[in-house]
Amino acid sequence: MTSTTDIIQSIGKGSIRAIARALSKVENGSSDSTDILDKLFSRQQGFTIGITGPPGAGKSTLVNRMITRYRKTDNSVGVIAVDPSSPFTGGALLGDRIRMQSHASDPKVFIRSMGSRGHLGGLSGATRDASCVLSAAGYSPVIIETVGVGQAEVEVADLADITLLVLVPGLGDDVQSMKAGIMEIGDIIVLNKADRNGIEQLESYVKASLEYMPPGLKRPDVVRISAVNGDGLEDLWDAIDRLVAAQTVESRISHSAVTTLSEILKENGLLFFEKLLEIEYNGRKEAEELILAGQLSPYAIGKKLLERAERIFEHNGSK
Numbered sequence: 038m039t040s041t042t043d044i045i046q047s048i049g050k051g052s053i054r055a056i057a058r059a060l061s062k063v064e065n066g067s068s069d070s071t072d073i074l075d076k077l078f079s080r081q082q083g084f085t086i087g088i089t090g091p092p093g094a095g096k097s098t099l100v101n102r103m104i105t106r107y108r109k110t111d112n113s114v115g116v117i118a119v120d121p122s123s124p125f126t127g128g129a130l131l132g133d134r135i136r137m138q139s140h141a142s143d144p145k146v147f148i149r150s151m152g153s154r155g156h157l158g159g160l161s162g163a164t165r166d167a168s169c170v171l172s173a174a175g176y177s178p179v180i181i182e183t184v185g186v187g188q189a190e191v192e193v194a195d196l197a198d199i200t201l202l203v204l205v206p207g208l209g210d211d212v213q214s215m216k217a218g219i220m221e222i223g224d225i226i227v228l229n230k231a232d233r234n235g236i237e238q239l240e241s242y243v244k245a246s247l248e249y250m251p252p253g254l255k256r257p258d259v260v261r262i263s264a265v266n267g268d269g270l271e272d273l274w275d276a277i278d279r280l281v282a283a284q285t286v287e288s289r290i291s292h293s294a295v296t297t298l299s300e301i302l303k304e305n306g307l308l309f310f311e312k313l314l315e316i317e318y319n320g321r322k323e324a325e326e327l328i329l330a331g332q333l334s335p336y337a338i339g340k341k342l343l344e345r346a347e348r349i350f351e352h353n354g355s356k
């Protein structure tokens with residue numbers, strides 16, 4: 038199994054090996070990954086659920102519950118475990134922790150840990166592409182678990198069709214210090230560990246914070262659960278189902294088309310200008326040295342590269 042066509046055909050037949058192969062290719066940004074994604078993009082049928090929140094909030098425990106829930110209706114479930122803190126080991130720990138749980142031997146559950154590796158678009162680009170592969174392979178939902186509350190998580194929110202922000206009692210300063218905007222990344226704010234003390238305070242705090250959301254933005258649902266003992270999960274599933282029902286395959290694809298195109302423009306732009314940098318200055322390192330030596334500013338270099346690009350377009354007869 039080597040050619041893109043073979044891989045695409047095998048994915049169509051549900052070959053786990055082909056899916057794993059395609060995932061490695063997109064994760065590493067290998068040269069044929071674009072062709073694979075090109076063929077798969079419009080085949081995406083399912084929906085994606087992003088789950089984010091601080092370390093230890095119970096995200097994986099919730100993912101496990103969610104897998105059980107969707108397996109009851111015979112959905113195939115994909116899970117991408119993202120760990121922004123380890124770009125090279127690819128969040129292996131995270132994935133292992135999930136894997137150890139009850140679904141590891143179920144052939145209709147595909148769990149993958151994700152690192153940014155060679156992908157031009159970094160971790161979020163790699164996650165976006167992996168999610169495209171799994172969704173086109175028939176997994177629905179594709180669940181994306183990301184640790185933390187920062188830029189990487191906002192990017193996940195942008196990527197997923199539905200986003201859950203998981204908070205827990207006792208975060209104290211962590212929650213207090215979260216940027217106000219963080220509350221806006223979740224379609225649903227899940228208050229987990231409701232079996233613990235402090236859940237009341239957390240709920241009051243979260244609801245009070247939501248009062249300050251800018252007008253016009255949709256207020257997220259707030260649902261209390263205990264992922265460990267199962268309390269509140271039915272309410273959470275209802276909240277998710279309502280959001281899913283408000284979307285269509287077309288609305289999801291069109292959202293994905295807009296965000297993916299915009300990221301690909303950035304990624305390609307970077308490639309293009311890195312090449313020009315190579316031509317004009319022997320690459321990024323030498324350009325940086327010129328800047329550090331005080332000979333050129335980054336602005337002068339940027340301007341020079343744009344001028345160079347314009348000359349190329351003129352030479353090729355731009356429209």
Ligand SMILES: Nc1nc2c(ncn2[C@@H]2O[C@H](COP(=O)(O)OP(=O)(O)OP(=O)(O)O)[C@@H](O)[C@H]2O)c(=O)[nH]1
Pocket residue numbers: 091092093094095096097098099131134184229230231232233262263264265266
């Ligand atoms: N008391 C209680 N503990 C819970 C609940 N949900 C999860 N836990 C526990 O919290 C700990 C962390 O759970 P995980 O599911 O690994 O949390 P996570 O958010 O995936 O953690 P990272 O991936 O490391 O960020 C485990 O010991 C869970 O058993 C809950 O509802 N109540």
Ligand SMILES: [Mg+2]
Pocket residue numbers: 096097098131134182
């Ligand atoms: Mg986890």
